[in-house]
Each structure stands twice: as structure tokens, then as C-alpha cells.
Amino acid sequence: MTTTLLDDKKKAARGGRTEPVLTVDDLTVVYEVERPVTAVKNASLTLHRGEILGLAGESGCGKTTLAYAVNRLHRPPARIASGSITFHDRDGSDIDVLALEDASLRAFRWDKLSMVFQGAMNALNPVTTVRAQLRDTLLAHRPRTPRAEVRRRSEEVLTRVGVDPRRLGSYAHELSGGMRQRVMIAMAMLLEPQIMIMDEPTTALDVVVQRDILREIVRLRDELDFAVVFITHDLPLLLEISDRIAVMLEGEIVELDTSERLYREARHPYTRKLLGSFPSLSGERGGFIRSGFDDFAATVDGTDAATTEEDRA
Amino acid sequence: MTNLSPANEPSIVAEAEAEQVARDRAGRKPLSGWRMLLPTMTPWLAVGLVLVGAITLFGIFGPYLVGDPRQIRDIGLTPPSGDFLLGTTQTGQDVLAQLAYATRGSLQIGILVGVLATALSAFFGIYGAYRGGFADEAFSLLSNVFLVIPGLPLVIVISGFVPRESRGLWTIAVVLAVTSWAASARVLRAQTLSVRNRDYVAASKVSGEKPWRVIVVEILPNLLPVIASQFVFAVIAAILGEAGLSFIGLGASNSATLGTMLFYAQNGFALSLGAWWWFVPPGLVIALFGMGLSLINFSIDEIINPKLKNLRQHRRRARKAARLERELARASRRSRPRAQETDAARDVEAAKEVSAR
Amino acid sequence: MTRVHVSDLVKDYSLRSGLRRSRLRAVDHVSLDLVPGRTVALVGESGSGKSTIAKILTRMEKPTSGVVDVRLDDDTPVQGSLYRRQVQMVFQDPFASLNPFHSIEHHIARPLRIHQRTHSPQETHERVLEMLERVNLTPAEDIASRRPHELSGGQRQRVAIARALAPGAQVLIADEPVSMLDVSIRLGVLNLLGRLQREDRLAVLYITHDLATARHFSDEIVVLYRGRVVERGPADAVILDPHHDYTKLLAMAAPDPERVDRVTLTQDGTDRGAIDNSVCFDHFAGEWQEAGVPAARARGEAAARGAS
Numbered sequence: 001m002t003t004t005l006l007d008d009k010k011k012a013a014r015g016g017r018t019e020p021v022l023t024v025d026d027l028t029v030v031y032e033v034e035r036p037v038t039a040v041k042n043a044s045l046t047l048h049r050g051e052i053l054g055l056a057g058e059s060g061c062g063k064t065t066l067a068y069a070v071n072r073l074h075r076p077p078a079r080i081a082s083g084s085i086t087f088h089d090r091d092g093s094d095i096d097v098l099a100l101e102d103a104s105l106r107a108f109r110w111d112k113l114s115m116v117f118q119g120a121m122n123a124l125n126p127v128t129t130v131r132a133q134l135r136d137t138l139l140a141h142r143p144r145t146p147r148a149e150v151r152r153r154s155e156e157v158l159t160r161v162g163v164d165p166r167r168l169g170s171y172a173h174e175l176s177g178g179m180r181q182r183v184m185i186a187m188a189m190l191l192e193p194q195i196m197i198m199d200e201p202t203t204a205l206d207v208v209v210q211r212d213i214l215r216e217i218v219r220l221r222d223e224l225d226f227a228v229v230f231i232t233h234d235l236p237l238l239l240e241i242s243d244r245i246a247v248m249l250e251g252e253i254v255e256l257d258t259s260e261r262l263y264r265e266a267r268h269p270y271t272r273k274l275l276g277s278f279p280s281l282s283g284e285r286g287g288f289i290r291s292g293f294d295d296f297a298a299t300v301d302g303t304d305a306a307t308t309e310e311d312r313a
Numbered sequence: 314m315t316n317l318s319p320a321n322e323p324s325i326v327a328e329a330e331a332e333q334v335a336r337d338r339a340g341r342k343p344l345s346g347w348r349m350l351l352p353t354m355t356p357w358l359a360v361g362l363v364l365v366g367a368i369t370l371f372g373i374f375g376p377y378l379v380g381d382p383r384q385i386r387d388i389g390l391t392p393p394s395g396d397f398l399l400g401t402t403q404t405g406q407d408v409l410a411q412l413a414y415a416t417r418g419s420l421q422i423g424i425l426v427g428v429l430a431t432a433l434s435a436f437f438g439i440y441g442a443y444r445g446g447f448a449d450e451a452f453s454l455l456s457n458v459f460l461v462i463p464g465l466p467l468v469i470v471i472s473g474f475v476p477r478e479s480r481g482l483w484t485i486a487v488v489l490a491v492t493s494w495a496a497s498a499r500v501l502r503a504q505t506l507s508v509r510n511r512d513y514v515a516a517s518k519v520s521g522e523k524p525w526r527v528i529v530v531e532i533l534p535n536l537l538p539v540i541a542s543q544f545v546f547a548v549i550a551a552i553l554g555e556a557g558l559s560f561i562g563l564g565a566s567n568s569a570t571l572g573t574m575l576f577y578a579q580n581g582f583a584l585s586l587g588a589w590w591w592f593v594p595p596g597l598v599i600a601l602f603g604m605g606l607s608l609i610n611f612s613i614d615e616i617i618n619p620k621l622k623n624l625r626q627h628r629r630r631a632r633k634a635a636r637l638e639r640e641l642a643r644a645s646r647r648s649r650p651r652a653q654e655t656d657a658a659r660d661v662e663a664a665k666e667v668s669a670r
Numbered sequence: 671m672t673r674v675h676v677s678d679l680v681k682d683y684s685l686r687s688g689l690r691r692s693r694l695r696a697v698d699h700v701s702l703d704l705v706p707g708r709t710v711a712l713v714g715e716s717g718s719g720k721s722t723i724a725k726i727l728t729r730m731e732k733p734t735s736g737v738v739d740v741r742l743d744d745d746t747p748v749q750g751s752l753y754r755r756q757v758q759m760v761f762q763d764p765f766a767s768l769n770p771f772h773s774i775e776h777h778i779a780r781p782l783r784i785h786q787r788t789h790s791p792q793e794t795h796e797r798v799l800e801m802l803e804r805v806n807l808t809p810a811e812d813i814a815s816r817r818p819h820e821l822s823g824g825q826r827q828r829v830a831i832a833r834a835l836a837p838g839a840q841v842l843i844a845d846e847p848v849s850m851l852d853v854s855i856r857l858g859v860l861n862l863l864g865r866l867q868r869e870d871r872l873a874v875l876y877i878t879h880d881l882a883t884a885r886h887f888s889d890e891i892v893v894l895y896r897g898r899v900v901e902r903g904p905a906d907a908v909i910l911d912p913h914h915d916y917t918k919l920l921a922m923a924a925p926d927p928e929r930v931d932r933v934t935l936t937q938d939g940t941d942r943g944a945i946d947n948s949v950c951f952d953h954f955a956g957e958w959q960e961a962g963v964p965a966a967r968a969r970g971e972a973a974a975r976g977a978s
Contacts, residue, residue, distance in 0.1 A: 030634075031634075032630050032633045032634040032637065033630060058852040058853060058854060059852055075631070076630065076631030076632070076633075076634035076635050076638075077627070077630035077631050077633065077634040078634065079634040079635070079637055079638040079641075080638060080641070081637075081641065082641070098642075099642075206715040206716060206879065207715070207879060207881075207920060207923040207924055208715065208919055208920065208923045210923065211922070211923035233852065233853050234853070234925065235853070236925035236926060237925040239925070240925050240926075273854055274853060274854060276857075277853045277854045277856060277857050278853065278882065279857075279882045279883060279885070279886045280882065280926060281881055281882040281885065281909060281921065281924050281926040282909070282910060282926060511766050512761040512762075512763055512766040512767035513766065513767050513768055513769040515730060515761070515767075516759070516761060516767050516768075516830070516833065517769075517780065518730065519728045519729075519730065519754070519757075519758060519759050520754065520758070520780065520781040520784060520833065520834075520836075520837060521751060521754035521755065521781070521784045521785060521837070522780065522784060530772075531769055531772075534769075534771040534772075535769070535770070535771055
């Protein structure tokens with residue numbers, strides 16, 4: 001019980017605070033292919049300071065596109081067709097993310113808003129050490145950082161994500177998958193961004209390692225007070241870690257609510273369907289039919305459960 | 314942070330395309346797997362096919378249309394004229410007739426060597442990699458040994474060693490094939506190793522498929538583009554190699570090829586006598602045939618690596634998207650005067666962005 | 671009906687780094703039984719040896735020691751081509767398990783032809799359509815003529831299931847059959863597997879890392895940790911009343927919205943240094959046994975170690 005997050009006091013504090021850090025208004029992203037595809041349709045959401053916002057949806061629903069657009073990382077043929085993205089800096093000034101130019105955009109990324117990519121643990125450079133990569137990132141954004149400061153900061157972020165600072169001299173292949181993912185998170189928080197976007201950061205990891213990393217993220221959020229956009233298809237996971245959850249379906253945010261309410265009283269049928277897709281570990285079996293010598297077998301055979309709506313294609 | 318490029322670009326484009334494919338082919342007879350192996354027609358492929366086709370036709374039918382290439386006349390070294398379209402050699406032989414027979418000879422060598430070398434590389438590369446273990450180690454060692462043997466010198470030594478009388482077309486073909494299969498075998502081995510470990514190969518083994526069927530039916534089709542490309546390269550290399558051998562007088566004794574033509578032109582001092590019509594045509598045929606095959610090969614490369622295929626299309630779409638976004642930005646700037654940057658700067662940035670992709 | 675009795679399965683891999691050779695024991699004395707009509711879930715993290723067991727059962731790998739005994743009802747052993755016919759597998763990645771070059775028809779027709787289930791092209795074609803309809807892929811005629819890239823992930827996985835059943839499988843090894851699919855279609859594919867299992871009375875080995883589906887989809891759960899069985903028993907008992915530290919850890923780590931107030935996030939309980947894989951809790955026997963030793967010995971020494 002080293003960390004006591006989410007105890008009542010803090011929860012109350014966060015609940016009472018509604019200072020926004022990022023406002024996405026009516027954002028539409030279109031892929032200019034032969035028949036243009038609207039990947040994100042009129043998405044609007046507000047991210048509050050220190051909040052974990054879950055973004056749930058299945059493959060191709062546009063959740064990654066949305067995250068990329070917020071970061072201006074989307075590449076042609078994707079384009080932002082309408083809408084605005086505003087970043088509210090800690091000092092009170094507002095930044096129009098869509099109007100940022102080359103240099104200021106680069107400064108904005110990582111400094112104000114950083115991203116942990118899907119499969120990011122394979123994005124570490126295999127031929128240089130962790131130390132060199134942390135140093136490069138830091139120097140790229142804060143060119144005149146003294147050497148001692150670079151070392152101190154690198155050690156600090158690694159310690160924060162629960163990696164022994166002695167690992168600074170290691171190469172990527174010497175680290176386990178969970179470690180690499182932690183190093184990536186360390187790198188993302190190196191410049192103390194106010195927002196971290198995490199795109200399926202734990203999908204490739206084992207459940208136990210995943211749990212460790214989630215705990216780390218929640219703890220860091222409580223210590224450093226950055227906002228997190230957590231993208232995943234794993235709704236139960238989001239229900240546990242996030243404050244609010246946005247559910248996306250075919251480019252649209254169909255439901256956005258607190259985790260608690262989303263779980264108890266989901267309004268959109270798709271949300272309910274997603275919730276129903278995950279059998280509960282300790283609860284009832286839901287839509288599942290146990291095989292074998294089960295008395296269920298006789299009763300449910302009529303309901304041809306295999307015909308789901310997946311045959312959309 | 315250059316290594317942080319988001320490799321996992323959202324796949325919605327691919328999905329949209331797949332959907333379109335599905336829609337387009339709805340109600341039509343499905344395309345077989347073979348269709349997938351054919352390259353899409355591009356101007357370059359068309360040029361390559363025309364060049365290769367024309368030269369091949371010339372090699373096949375040319376000899377029937379021209380006279381005897383060996384007939385000696387007393388009109389040595391006449392420039393091209395109505396009687397002799399490509400002029401005559403020092404001994405008055407018709408260059409056009411020689412060219413027709415020589416093209417046929419070179420094509421024969423090229424195809425023969427192409428087939429032999431591809432068969433050798435397929436056997437050693439694919440079979441070894443599929444079996445694994447000792448067979449793989451042994452085949453791999455063998456191809457490595459052949460890889461480090463310098464090809465042309467070995468060919469010269471072998472050709473020089475074989476007495477001139479018995480140095481026929483087949484001898485040369487075998488010598489060229491033996492020295493040229495190793496590199497392709499390595500490539501095929503690598504490809505097979507990757508295909509072999511795919512689940513569908515495991516699945517067909519689990520369902521009881523015999524090993525040779527697994528190789529021929531499940532693995533081979535996925536290697537066909539690579540094999541085709543290797544074959545095309547082997548043909549080019551063989552024609553050039555044979556030309557080189559013949560040029561230094563070590564070619565097949567009983568056949569006329571483009572290389573032997575060049576050899577006789579060299580011996581007859583064609584260059585110093587200014588008889589360009591004697592050495593330019595064979596040289597040009599070799600060059601054009603090589604070019605044609607290379608152009609075809611580029612199209613095969615697009616099948617092996619579909620990314621190349623989509624590159625052109627992708628660039629076009631990217632330009633369109635960048636333009637639209639720019640227009641949008643301009644429109645919004647007009648309505649919101651607080652944005653101060655100039656349009657020019659924005660254009661430069663967009664151009665940079667596009668060129669960086 | 672076919673039953674599988676796996677006893678004391680051991681698989682060693684030799685690792686070479688430089689001149690040094692070392693042995694990695696991927697599977698250490700694993701025993702399990704597959705019975706017609708029942709599903710056994712094999713649960714564990716990556717590297718725990720689950721996939722090695724699947725490979726040994728489908729005869730893609732040879733065990734270092736141990737026996738895989740497959741017998742028909744009348745006790746005749748299943749061998750050779752009959753084994754290939756009766757023991758089939760569904761792979762994890764539906765995008766990799768179908769050959770992009772061939773049509774869907776090819777994938778299902780081949781097993782039929784190999785095992786002489788059909789005798790003419792016409793009959794084969796009809797059988798293929800029948801199989802596709804069984805896995806709810808309609809219109810079958812259209813699907814049969816398509817190629818894998820024209821199908822969605824869930825559809826492909828159904829094709830893979832149809833292929834596995836085509837030769838007349840009695841034992842089905844499902845290696846994480848839904849982990850690569852979109853969440854909203856997982857349930858459908860699992861329920862399809864369940865229905866086919868009931869219809870054909872298949873013996874199913876369901877390999878997964880997902881405890882929740884393991885609990886609901888299977889009758890018995892075998893928990894694997896570093897190559898050894900550390901807990902086994904009826905599905906509900908293992909999940910709701912885990913005894914072994916590793917099972918407890920897994921159960922705690924799995925996201926579960928039912929749990930009250932996100933307690934697990936605040937616990938630092940995932941220290942794996944202390945986890946001991948030398949003991950195994952058997953819910954059927956209701957006692958601790960020794961893991962990683964021959965089954966007979968484990969039972970014999972169970973009493974001695976019971977207290978630990």
C-alpha cells in the first residue's frame with residue numbers, strides 16, 4: 001500500500017475542479033481516397049487538467065485518428081476538414097493547435113503534449129542506449145541543458161516510472177517488454193507535458209505487467225498532475241482507471257460520461273454491447289454459453305449466438 | 314526522436330480500399346490468386362514488354378527472313394544500303410542476317426541459363442530452408458561457397474579448360490548457370506524461412522498435407538514474384554555473361570551470338586575502320602533487351618512489395634489532402650484575423666510536409 | 671469419440687549463445703486430459719509454455735519426454751493419418767493462418783480431399799458450402815470464392831474453424847482463438863465454438879491468457895506458470911477461489927468492473943519474485959501437490975507438502 005491514490009479527498013478535489021486543458025470542438029478528419037472516408041465525425045470533447053479520459057472503440061472506429069489529429073501527427077491523405085483544437089496552457093494562455101507552424105508545433109509536441117504510441121516498446125532505437133535516447137529527446141527541446149542536469153533528469157524520470165536508473169546504460173533488447181514500455185512512458189514525460197496521449201500502451205503486454213504499468217500511470221498522474229487520454233479497446237480496463245470515458249463508433253463519439261455512470265447506466269446501445277462483450281471475471285456469465293455438460297446447452301441452442309453484427313464488411 | 318515515427322498509421326484507408334474491392338467485385342466472377350501475381354500496367358512496363366517482345370520476335374522469326382549469314386561476298390565493309398539494311402562485314406557478310414541469328418543464339422543461352430539457374434536456386438534455397446536442420450546448413454554452406462567464388466574468372470577458367478570442339482551451347486549455359494544461382498538461392502532461402510513460419514503453412518501441415526504439396530501449393534505461390542524477378546535477372550546476367558565470354562573468344566564454338574558478333578567486329582577492327590554498323594546493332598540489342606527486362610522487373614518488384622505500388626497513388630492523395638487543408642486554413646484565417654503567418658510560409662510548410670512523406 | 675491423455679509432458683529447447691549451450695525447459699511435466707464434450711482452458715502468460723503444448727499436441731513438435739495418448743472409445747490408439755484427421759487446431763492470428771494466395775474454398779477443400787472425406791470435385795464443393803454454413807458464413811457460395819483479404823477478422827477465424835472441423839476433427843486445440851479479434855465479435859466466435867463443440871461432442875483445449883473467457887467458456891482450468899501447472903480445477907473454483915499465488919495475481923490483474931472501487935490499483939501486490947512454481951493446487955483432489963515432477967510422484971508426495 002505504498003500509493004494511496006483515489007482516496008476520497010483527492011477524488012473530491014478532482015471532481016470539484018473543472019479547469020480544461022484541451023478543448024476539441026467539432027473536429028472532422030477526412031481521408032482523401034477515391035471515395036473520401038470520414039474517419040472522425042464532429043468530435044467534441046474537453047479534457048480537464050489531471051484527468052484520465054478513456055477513449056474506447058474497436059479497430060477502425062477513428063480513435064487513433066482522433067489522437068493523431070490532436071497531436072497534428074495525422075499525415076496526408078488524412079486531413080482535418082473542420083473543427084478546432086485549443087490547448088489551454090498552465091499560465092492561462094490559449095494555443096490554437098491547428099494554427100501551429102513547423103517550429104512551434106515541434107515545441108508544442110512533447111513539451112506540452114506527448115504521445116505513447118501503440119507498440120511503442122518497439123520504437124526504442126536498438127543501437128543506442130536508453131541514456132542516449134533520453135538525452136537526445138531532452139536536448140532536442142531544451143538545447144542548453146547542462147550535462148549534469150540531463151543526467152539528473154533522466155535518472156529521475158526512470159525512477160518515476162519504476163525502472164532502476166542503472167538501466168540507463170542498457171540497450172532496448174536487454175529490457176523486457178514491460179520495461180521498454182516504461183522507458184517509453186518515461187521519455188514521454190521527460191519534458192513534463194500537461195497532456196499525455198497513450199494509444200493502446202499495454203495491449204501487447206501480459207495482464208500482470210499491464211496492471212503494473214497502469215498503476216504507474218495513475219500514480220504519476222496523481223504526482224505530476226498531467227491529463228491522460230488513454231486509448232484502448234479494452235473497456236473494463238478503462239472503467240477501472242479512467243475518470244471519464246468516450247466511446248467511439250464509426251468516427252463519432254457516441255457516448256461520453258464518467259466511468260461510473262457509463263458502467264451502471266450506459267445510454268447508447270453500442271456501449272451496452274461493448275460492455276456485454278466482456279464477460280465479468282467474478283460476476284455472472286452474461287452472453288456466454290458454457291459448453292460441455294451444462295444445462296444451459298439445451299436452453300440456449302435456439303438463440304444462435306454466433307450471428308453477431310460483425311458481418312458488416 | 315526520429316525513431317518515434319508512428320508506424321501504425323490508422324488502417325482506415327486500407328479498410329476503405331478493401332471495402333471498395335469487395336463492392337467492385339460484388340456479383341462478378343471472383344479473381345483467382347493468379348490474378349494477384351500479374352503486375353498492373355504502367356507506361357514503364359509497357360515499354361519493357363514492347364522491347365522484350367520485339368527482340369524476342371526478331372530472334373524467333375528473323376532468321377527465316379534473312380539470307381545466309383555466313384555467305385562471303387567481295388563487297389567488304391559496305392555501309393547500310395538498300396541491299397544490305399545494316400551493311401556488311403569485312404568479308405562481305407550481311408550484318409542484318411548475322412544479327413538475326415545472333416539474337417536467337419543469345420536468347421537461347423539467356424533462357425537456358427535463366428531456367429537452369431532459377432531451378433538450382435529454387436531447389437537449394439526453398440527446399441533447404443523448408444527442411445531446416447542439416448539439409449539447410451549444408452545447402453546454405455554450398456550457396457555461400459558459390460557466392461564467394463568470383464563468377465567471371467571462374468567462367469573463363471572453366472571455358473578455357475574445356476576444349477574448343479566440345480564447347481557447345483549447353484556447356485556454356487551450364488557453366489553460366491552454375492556460377493550464377495547462389496545469390497538468388499540466398500534470397501529465396503530468406504523468403505522461404507519467413508513464409509515457412511507463417512501459420513497457414515503450419516495449418517496445412519496440421520491438416521495432413523504432404524511436404525512436397527506444402528512447398529508447391531502453399532509456399533511456392535507466395536514466392537513466385539521473387540522467383541520471376543530472379544529469373545529475369547538471371548536472363549540478363551546470362552546474356553551479358555555470354556557476350557563477355559564470346560567477346561574474349563571463349564564462347565560456344567558452334568553457335569552465333571551477339572557476343573561472337575562483337576568478337577568478330579573487334580577482330581576486324583570495325584571501330585578503327587569506322588564501321589559502326591557492324592558493332593552498334595549487336596550492342597544495342599543487348600542494351601535494349603537488358604533495359605526491357607529491367608523495366609519488367611520493376612513492375613514485378615511492385616508485386617513483391619505492394620508499398621511501392623501504392624506509393625504513386627498515395628502521393629497523389631497526399632497532395633490533394635494537403636491542398637484542401639491549406640485552403641481550409643486560408644479560409645479560416647480570413648475569418649479570424651489573429652493568425653498572422655503568411656500564406657507563403659504555410660505553402661512552404663505544406664510542401665515540405667508532402668515531400669517529407 | 672476420442673479422448674486425449676497427456677502425461678508428464680516435457681519439452682526442452684537448447685539455446686546456443688556463442689559456444690555455451692544451455693537448456694530451456696519450456697514445458698515441465700504437464701499432464702492433462704481432454705474428454706469429448708468438455709473444454710479445458712490452459713491459462714498463462716506468454717512464455718509459460720501454452721503454445722508449446724499446442725504444438726506438441728498437433729505434432730508440430732516432438733516432446734522431449736512424456737506421452738500423448740489419444741484413443742478412440744474402443745481403446746484403439748489414434749495414429750498416423752487418423753491423428754492428423756482427428757486432432758486439429760485453430761490458430762491465434764486469423765490474418766496469418768489463411769494463405770493469401772488461395773481462395774476460401776481451397777482452405778476447406780484440401781483437408782476434405784487429403785482425408786478422403788469426399789470423392790469428387792462436386793461433392794467436395796458441396797461439402798465446403800455445408801461447412802461454411804455451419805460456421806454461419808453466408809452466402810456460402812460467395813464466401814467460398816473469396817480470398818482471405820476480402821474477409822473481416824471474425825469471418826476469417828470462422829473459416830479457420832471450418833477448416834479445422836472439415837477433416838472430421840474430434841479434438842480441437844484453440845490457441846487464443848479470439849485474442850486478435852475486435853471485442854464485440856469475440857463472444858460470437860466463442861459461442862460458435864461452443865455450439866460446434868456441443869454438436870460434434872468435441873474435446874477442446876482452449877488456450878488463453880484471458881481469465882474471464884476461460885472461466886465462462888471452459889469446464890476446467892489449468893493454470894500454467896513457467897512451464898509448470900500451478901493450479902487446476904473446475905473453472906469457477908479456480909477463478910473464484912484461487913489458491914496459488916500466481917493464480918491470485920492473475921485474477922487480481924485482470925480488469926474487472928465488478929470489483930468495488932478499484933482497490934487493486936492501489937495495491938503493490940505484483941511482486942513476482944516470491945512466486946513459487948514448484949507446487950500446484952489441485953481443486954479436484956483438494957490438496958497441494960508437487961509441480962514439475964511425474965504425476966505419480968506428485969500425488970505420492972502431496973501429503974507431505976500439504977501444509978505449505
